[in-house]
Amino acid sequence: MNSKTDSREKIVAAASKLFQLKGYTATGLNEILRESGAPKGSLYYYFPNGKEELALAAVDLTSKTMQANVLAGLNSDSDPVCAVSKVISDMITALKDDGRLQTMSLSMLALETCQTSDTLREACARSFEKMSSIYAQKLLDSGFSCERSAELGTVLQSMIEGAITLSLTARDVKPLETVLHQLPLLLRRDSGV
Amino acid sequence: MNSKTDSREKIVAAASKLFQLKGYTATGLNEILRESGAPKGSLYYYFPNGKEELALAAVDLTSKTMQANVLAGLNSDSDPVCAVSKVISDMITALKDDGRLQTMSLSMLALETCQTSDTLREACARSFEKMSSIYAQKLLDSGFSCERSAELGTVLQSMIEGAITLSLTARDVKPLETVLHQLPLLLRRDSGV
DNA sequence: GTCTATAGGTTGATAGAC
């Protein structure tokens, strides 16, 4: 077994979970270490630049998992409306199971850090951009025009991030369900602008 | 002059500004007091329950200002597409002037506090709900059906909050501009679901 | 009522033993 990167991975996994749950500022390094079981020395061995460098690794991990989840949902159906609906339904189910963020949104971390750390801001921006492009690619494959696919990808990403925020705040998945319900209208093929 | 509530109002105004800019956890009470010019004793005189009670007042202030801004934009045109476009254009202009949140979104504060404080979570949820209903009322007045108005109000609120998050993170108003561009399609009158 | 000084606890980070 490779115990070499094991400590590192456990720290990043714990950080990724806690940053999403409580936010960047509210999550202490001690808490991350307690959760991961690793001692403090290991953290500064693997991440000499401290909290910011660890958060960067956590964002990358969260981002990759999010992308995999969305891609899996999109691949479940060839019809783009059904495919995106599946992605949102999965989020609703996950949110109902436990009312917490679990690899669904980087919004809190992005908003917290975008004014204070360019490194983290850019990492979050890349993640948002990637998610938009994943939605756009699905639309492009389904016959939407190049320009309209790109625009709708951004709109979908905005709408879903916003609906997650509203649903978490209300402790009620209704905003996500409403977006789900209005999805067919937004993605109509006819009379594209 | 009524100096009675003057200190209180200055504290709430400073808190409202800093909470939106840096977030709830990252903003210290000392910083708020420094910004407002009031001493620490006054804070605990007006807000015996400390930071949470102050944040509640700050959310109420921010929420009221946001509602006034959106209502002003919506009243600028009788056509709902033009009216909502005006609201979003104003946000784009404000974001271009200085790339910071200024009475535009409670998303960061809502995400930060929704897992730890029911009081603040509910205050943010009420604000989101109110904003959705303001958009819905405009659509209702423009002849949309009652049910469709309510649903589109939620979708608009989600989409705009999400696009603000994306624009701030990317330091680029393009996501908001894209939403603006796709707005006419979302709000088409024909063939309502 | 208004304000200051300080308590008590936590944070991110470091130095150095093994």
Add this chain to the structure above:
DNA sequence: GTCTATCAACCTATAGAC
């Protein structure tokens, strides 16, 4: 390489002088 003991700085909250 891995870990522990400890630092200085910061936080929220309080007690009590004016």
